[in-house]
Amino acid sequence: MLRPHCTALSSVGKEVMRAHMVRGVAGGQFAGQGGNAIMTSSNVARAREYLAAVSAGESFDKLFAFYAPDVLIQEFPNRIAPQGHVRRAAEIGEAYERGRKIMRSQTYRVQRELESGDEVAIELEWTGVLGVPVMGLAAGSEMKAFVAMFLTFRDGKIVSQRNYDCYPPFRAEG
Numbered sequence: 001m002l003r004p005h006c007t008a009l010s011s012v013g014k015e016v017m018r019a020h021m022v023r024g025v026a027g028g029q030f031a032g033q034g035g036n037a038i039m040t041s042s043n044v045a046r047a048r049e050y051l052a053a054v055s056a057g058e059s060f061d062k063l064f065a066f067y068a069p070d071v072l073i074q075e076f077p078n079r080i081a082p083q084g085h086v087r088r089a090a091e092i093g094e095a096y097e098r099g100r101k102i103m104r105s106q107t108y109r110v111q112r113e114l115e116s117g118d119e120v121a122i123e124l125e126w127t128g129v130l131g132v133p134v135m136g137l138a139a140g141s142e143m144k145a146f147v148a149m150f151l152t153f154r155d156g157k158i159v160s161q162r163n164y165d166c167y168p169p170f171r172a173e174g
Helices: 042-055 060-064 089-102
Strands: 028-029 067-075 085-086 101-115 119-130 142-154 157-166
Touching: 042 060, 042 101, 042 119, 042 142, 060 089, 067 089, 085 089, 089 101
Parallel strands: 028 101, 067 157
Antiparallel strands: 067 085, 101 119, 119 142, 142 157
16 A cells, blocks of 8 residues: 655655645546535635636636635645745746646545635645646656645635645656
């Protein structure tokens, strides 16, 4: 059984998915808990809409509509971004487009959702299929991450996103 590791790799993987925390890719699919799309609040519903839009490869203009103008996205250190990364509104579009060029598709499988006021916590499994060779993996190879995502909303917009992405070891497909 592969075990996820939240330890850092060398800088080889930095370009893989600087946009991973905004999950910018062309194509994809969103899967809720066992395929159920139960939405219990407006912030949880908005978070699910956000994941679905990113997974579907919506235009950045549509994606940006989910963010407040002062949004701050923080990706904590992981295999892909060993130093982590912090992005403000002006940097998100570039990261999104970079991710769209790297990934062929992606899916999100939500495991759990918790909400308290304007805060939403989501545990999910992310699966992406590479569109180009990266980190010794061929185009068409699958990557996985086990993610804890914390979103803060204000007036229905995301003002803060914090991602803790744990990747199992990558296996080159042959």
